[in-house]
Amino acid sequence: MGEHKESLRKIITTLALKNEEIQNFVCCLKQSLQNLEANSTRVQDDLESEFSSLHTVLNELKDGMLTRVKQERASRTYELQNQLGACTKALESSEELLEVANQTICSAEADGFTQAAKDIKDSVTMAPAFRLSLKAKVSDNMNHMMVDFTQEREMLLAIKFLPVPATPEILVSECQVCDNTVMVTWSLPEADSKIDHYVLEHRRTNHEGPPRAREDYPWMVLEGIRETEHTLTGLRFDTRYINFRVKACNKAVAGEFSEPVTLETHAFTFKLDAGSSHQNLRVEDLTVEWDSSGGKVQDMRKDKNRTNSPMHSPARCAMMSPKRTPSARVGRDRFTAESYTVLGDSMIDAGQQYWEVSFDKESKAFAVGVALRSLGRFDQLGKSNASWCIHLNNWLQQSLTAKHNNKARTLECPIPDRIGVYCNYEEGTLSFYNAKTKFLIHTFRTKFQQPVIPAFMVWNGSFSIHTGLQVPSIIQSGQKRNSGTSSSNASLT
Template sequence: MGDQKETLRKISTTLALKNEEIQNFICCLKQGLENLESNSSRVQEDLESEFSSLYAVLDEQKESMVTSIKRERASRIYELQSQLTACTKALESSEELLELANQALCSSETDGFNQAAKEIKDSVTMAPAFRLSLKAKVSDNMSHMMVDFNQERRTLQALKFLPVPGTPQILVSECRVCDNTVTVMWELPEYDDKIEHYTLEYRRTNHEGPPRAREDHPWMVVEDIRQTEHTLTGLRFETQYITFRVKACNKAVAGEFSEPVNLETHAFNFKLDAASAHQNLRVEDQSVEWDSSGGKVQDIRKDKNRTNSPMHSPARTTMSPKKLPTARGGRDRFTAESYTVLADTAIDAGQQYWEVWFDRESKALAVGVALRSMGRFDQLGKTAASWCLHLNNWLQQSFTAKHNNKARTLDCPVPDRIGVFCAYEEGVLSFYNARTKQLLHTFRTKFPQPVVPAFMVWNGSFTVQMGLQVPTMVQSGQKRNSATSSSSASLG
């Protein structure tokens, strides 16, 4: 019966997964129907808009050409009418002279004839009829303003939908994930000189498989990419993967998105455990600020919920991996002069990196790691359960590496950002200037238990930057300096 239950359990699990896949696919289909409706309406509106624009251009061109014809006609009419008026007047003058000449020829008086003939001769010499050009100044032919629309008609008849660009393919083997940047590379199935740019979309996810219809993170869009690769910078790797997809765009239309691919974005993520924090520390998300009035406020409700059972004390448990109980309140929170707060995630394997940005005017500040079992009165670096860099600005400044109540002064400028590198199996804890990646100090030890990031601040503040990969420069530096004088065996 046990085997049958196990078989049925596997069947149930398989069915549940298949049901989830079908539900996701149904959501995709429904979304596809909605997109189809909106996209078809959009392209139809775009087409009508383009034709309206074309009509407007034709109307404008027509109006311009009609105006040109009217102007040409008016100009020629003016020239011909002017010439016609001049010829009419010349003809009238010529007819008058002809009448005088006929009258003179019919006259019988010799003296009168000679005088009339002389006057007519002089008038004819000056007559407009003999100065006129009997050729029209302008032609009545308007054929030069005819338009041949055959080519345009053929162009319009050949009008068709713009070819859709091919679907790009992301080259997973060429993509790079390092130093909190991601470089994505892709190619088209065949060369297309009509492509003007690409659009890249990405979103964070914790799912390795195909994208799900419902994701916690929205798609982020990067437009107008002119090359077949793009590098995203300034990222925080808060999830296990980032999903990418890309599409090609020509002048008027975009192609289909590529098949989404997931690139693994391993990084160390944690939160500050506010329940472990000293009452004078105000914890907000990834920031901590000293609050001098915090210790004066007594939380009566916490007193009522206290228990003497060690089973309720997360300080006595070390869950593996990573997330630890956060209820370190009451008797287990740090107190007295241990102005400390721990992270909620343990390091029990691998190489991890995080950074701390702090106010250098803080009176005291410490950054490092500690065992979860570190006592509530213990101060960072003063017990065997913690390792840290300690900055003291009280009276005079000191910058030291501390462990087990032993200190080593660091001969280097105090940075405003400290990077912390922990290689658990190798027993390496290194501190860096987070801006320059200069090595400040390295502890070499063997951690007896999983450790958690630990912080202390007095009269100051700091902010933790998590979701960071181990920088390439740090990895290279660790290889080069694995056996150099920067190690501190006496403090490890």
């Protein structure tokens, strides 16, 4: 009976999920119908507007060209009419003079003939007919204002809907993830001169493989990209992967998104374990302030469900490394006495990890490093074989020292505002850098027998941690060059 009920419950669950999927799909179809109606109306209105604009341009061009033809006709008419009037007057004067000459030559009086002939000769010399140009000032040919719209007509007949841009393809082999930046590269199946820009979307995820329908993080949109690659900078990798997709756009329409790709963003992410810290430290997820009154004890009592184990910390619940397993400080309370210590909530048991810490340089004392889980509740960082650190002493004069197993070495270097910590677990390397300049401050070389945890100490001061950072390329290359050399600090390891 029980087995049948359990089987029926599974069937009911499956049917309920399927019904929910169908309901969601029905909603999507209804929304698509509404979108189709709205989009088709918008496209029709845009088409009407474009043709109206084209008609306006053609009419304006026609009116301008007709005006030029009328102006040319009026100008030539004026010139020809003036020339015609002058010729008509000259012709009338010449005809009168011809009649006088005929009358004179037919006259029989010899006395006045000589003088009359002389007067006619003078009149002919000054006659307008002999000063006229018998060539038209302007031509009646208007062929220079003819038009041939053959090419333009072909262009107009070639008008058609703008093609939808092809779908780009992200070139995973050419994408790069380093130094907390991601360079994404893509290409089109064939060149398209009408592409105006690209839209790139990315979203954080903890899931490998194709993107899921439901994700905890939304797509972030980057528009107006003109090239076929883009670099995202200033990222904090607090998830294991990032999804990317891209689409091409021309002046009017966007194409389909490319197939999403998933790029791994390996980085060490952790928070501070408030449950294990000294009571005089007021601990948030990523920051610590000195509280001489021990007021943090009251804060902890408010959260009765919180344990002293990093197993239940928010950071470990958010993203568990597949190579790590939580390990509680079994049988140990918080740090006490002069061990003003707080640990990270995630262990390092493999790979290369990097994080940074900003601290108040006015702190009376500050330390950063790593420790084993076996670090005692009274142990101060660097004063046992279970911890390695660099320590800032700010009493009579400022000094920076490297400490391990109750041995110390003074470090002759400027004290930075922000320290980078690099841990290579397999090689047993723990290095400290000026986070801004990447100048190497100190390196411990040892062999870690157990997993280690980021560890911090502060007295009369404050600090904050920066995680989700990849190992900087300059540090990786520097470590490779120095991997075959002996450490100058070997006496502390």
